[in-house]
Amino acid sequence: MDQIADRSGRPPQGIGQAVSAAVAEMESDGRTWELLELEHVHKRYSTPGEVIHAVRDLTLTVRERELVALLGPSGSGKSTLLMLAAGLLRADEGAVRFEGRDLATLGRRDALAHRRTQLGFVFQSFNLTAGLTAQENVAIPLLMRGIEHRQAHRRAAQALCEVGLAHRLDHVPQRLSGGECQRVAIARALVGQPKLILADEPTGNLDSETASSVLELLGTLPARGGAAVILVTHDERAAARADRVLSMRDGMLLTQARGGAR
Amino acid sequence: MISTLRTLLLFYRRHLRVQPLRELMAVLGVGAGVALLFAVQVAQSGITGAFDQVTRGVAGRASIELAARGPEGFSVRSAQALARMHGVRAYAPLLTLQAQALGPGGATGAQRPQAITLVGATEQVSALHGRLSTAFERAEQHAKAGFLILTSSLAQRLGVRAGENVTVLIDGRREEIAIAGTLGTRALGSAAGAAIAAAPLPIIQAAAGLPGRVSRALIEPQRGQGAKVRAELERRFGARLEVRPVSAEGTLLARAASAESEVSLLFSVISLLAGVILAYNALLLASGQRRRFIAYLIEAGTPDSIVVASLIFDALILGLAGCAIGLAGGEAISVVAYRGAPGYLTAAFPVSAQHIVSAQSILIAIGSGIAAAFAAAVLPAIGALRGGVLAVPDAIGGSLSLTGSLRASERLLLGGGLLLSGGAVLLASLAPSSTIAALLALVLGIMLCLPMLARGLLLLAGRAARRASDAAAKLAVAELASTPTRPVALLATGVIAAFLMVVIGGSVADVKSAVRSGAASLITGDSLWVRPGGAQNVYTTQPFASAAVAARLERLPLVASVQPWRDAFLDLERRRVWVLGVPSGESEQIVPSELLEGSLAVADARIRAGGWAALSETIVREEHLHLGEAFRLPTPTGEAHLRLAATISNYGWLSGAVVMSAGEEARLWGSPEASELQVRLRRGVPAAAAKPAIAALLRGDGALSVQTSAERRAEAGAVLGGTLSRLNDTTIVVLITAIASVLTLMLSAVWQSRARIDSLISIGMSFTQLLRLIFYECAGALLTGCALGIGVGLLGQYLIDGWLAQSTGSPVRYAPAWQLSLSTLAIAAAIALAGAAIGTARAASTQPRTAFAT
Ligand SMILES: Nc1ncnc2c1ncn2[C@@H]1O[C@H](COP(=O)(O)OP(=O)(O)OP(=O)(O)O)[C@@H](O)[C@H]1O
């Protein structure tokens, strides 16, 4: 059922060398790996009074370096789907597999290691730490992994260059524009060289002009860094950049439209 | 009107919903202050109020009393002479004395003796129409058998009923008295809780071995004749008896308890201030929220009057809720912790504390609670009103970042704070009587310095964190720097809690040890001590037929010598003093550690020679005496003319002591009976080994007890250690409040930054990193606050000690409360850790969904 979009595999550059090496190897194989698989996944929330079926019988595959746009009305289960994909939530039924490994089998520690090394997150409200500079904010995930301060900062600077903020390393979020803040957040998601970036309405707090530049940046990620991206958005323009556009309603996937001009 | 009220309620319900924890914390702060204030007052009125109630209940319409100066009382014939005196409308002779009682279980030793007040009266007392005396008298007349009427609570404690016998231990003898009946609250009101037993005068006289004697006569003069009657009484009896208003003893009691009540009041006022500051903290934390709400109201076109009314309404609710919690808490404290009268008071006054809640103490508590709430609310409210108009929806947590204008006002605050605290310290050390005001100023001054201090600390921490590889440390410092209200609130909480703990705990310990050492200094050598009564007779003021006992003891081969001490309480005009009659065999008439002014050797010789006495500094100051100067002492045999041999401290009786030779005292009191025998043993005989032999010899005398010096010291320590010990309970309340507010602060902080924490969890923060993060965010500020509070507390302890030395007349020595300081720090660290653990567990146990878009 999945449709493989054709894409112009630009040569990998900058960060994500290891991943791109693997990609190169994979492409030489002539086959594309399945990065994330959701199989008949069901998620219920029990509230006093009612049971909410946030995700029902959802099957989805995301391939490496794929940009998937996820649309849907409020309450349709998009954020829930992202949390399931990240292993932050356990599916009630069905399986969530990352590179063939069932996330349900991961212990607390392995799940943490998985999020640290394989995933990157971009949030609607940026969730940057106010008192830290852009560089420090980006270095945080590396420091959490136990990477030494100097190396972490060097890699953070690199990531900020990637997102076009080389001149804003020492600025604290209060002195950055919304678009710049979201770029810092994207750099923070990239800095760990993840295989999958989960972005939940990253442009929700931005004006439309800033939003499109952020979307553009996100659109280039699969090609440049080698990370696949699941992009939850209300923005129809995102669909144009995506390899695939998925639409959700009442916890179910409706359509799988082919992506636009890539 | 109703609709306005409904609107205000609606607003308040919204605050409650949005910020329940901080609303709770503000209420707790005010509540704790109110609780302490209320409990202290209830405890105070439980002693003095109960005493006055009993006095009035017995005296009825009598306004003047004729009171004996010694325990032997005066002849009932003097009282009968009153009947013929012009202007006397009614009078009643009474014999009241302190004794111990045992129920039926007491014979087997299964029960500890209870301290009781025995009252012997004639039917003349009903002519005075006192509520209590009438009730007792009526019960007496209706009794079919037996003599003694007990209050119901006393009967309950003794486990006796009408028809049974009570064993009364009086002046070293045992007497069995049959019970005629009991009286409960219906007849006596709250006095039913007192330990009073009454019987016809002759019965009590016989039991006490004082036939034909009474201790006082209550007199009701005819209308308008009061002054004349008093003058006539003064002329006829003034030389040997006290002629005074019936309320005089209550005044003396209040005086004796005044050191305790003053200090308690000081600390409860400080605690109230602490409550205000805790509540203020809470409201300050919520102020950003309120500001936005007010901005919203103003934008929506709400009239100013409603906005202001809403702020006033909030403060009022805070005050009322604080009062409700405070009154309930205070009631609980006074019932659980402040129960009973302190031992040192019951030794000198026939008091037994009752639970009396006066309208006055409730009103004071409510008034100060509401005032505290308004004090705490006014600054945040002004801020909210001023800021409300300009409020801008704030971006990325930058709402509270420190701006330039803030910085200038912070400098001003720092300067003012330093000036205030410096001035306070200076004031207290120059004029100890102003210590209360100075301490309040000191605390306020320190509070003013906190914002600037917090900034400085954050700057330092920021430097340290810049190079750190610990993500938790970096994040914590950044978070604190961008929302400085919370660290300041935590700092303040730490300062106040630690300050109160150290200053109260430290100075109370200093006073206790001074009082204890005063009492213990008398009990020297490895002797045995024989005296009537138990712990209640800790000042050994009950004389007994000592000559025969001494003679028998001296015949024992173990005994080297027996020395009679002759101690007594004596009422001066404004205080009940402890008179020590020191035996001549004692090598030093004045204990060196108690001497304040004068030469030990000279004073010793003069006291032995007779005609000289040493007086406590408090008395000397009150009477403006100098060494060698003559003074008069009202004694049972008439006014004595003595000269001042030395100025001394108070031997553990805060109202003051008089030291003279035992011979002198026997002469002045007109009685050869000693109140305590010190049994010196032959060389090489340990007291513990000799004790059984002595006890066996005394068994026939029933109620005499034998103690070794060590036991005697321990008992004195235990009873006198009760001085100010209620204050230690105060520290527990402070501690609980501080713990509650720190935990609330921490948990609300975690709750407030849920999205941030959820996003950190998502991007890979581990449980331990999160624990560290929350711990750093809170512990740093809290522990620094504690350290500062300890420093200021040790200073405060020093200042208070100076004041206490003066107000209690005890040799209070400053012993810095290091141990307490350390445990305070440890407790603070433990709270921070516990708070961090709870916060982390709460954050980690739920899905981090607030990080995601909804
Ligand atoms: N912890 C929870 N407990 C109960 N119900 C929940 C919980 N989390 C989500 N829901 C419900 O599950 C449904 C899906 O929620 P979800 O947040 O995934 O929707 P969404 O598509 O992300 O919506 P939006 O576009 O508004 O972000 C909603 O009806 C929501 O109310």
Ligand SMILES: [Mg+2]
């Ligand atoms: Mg969502």
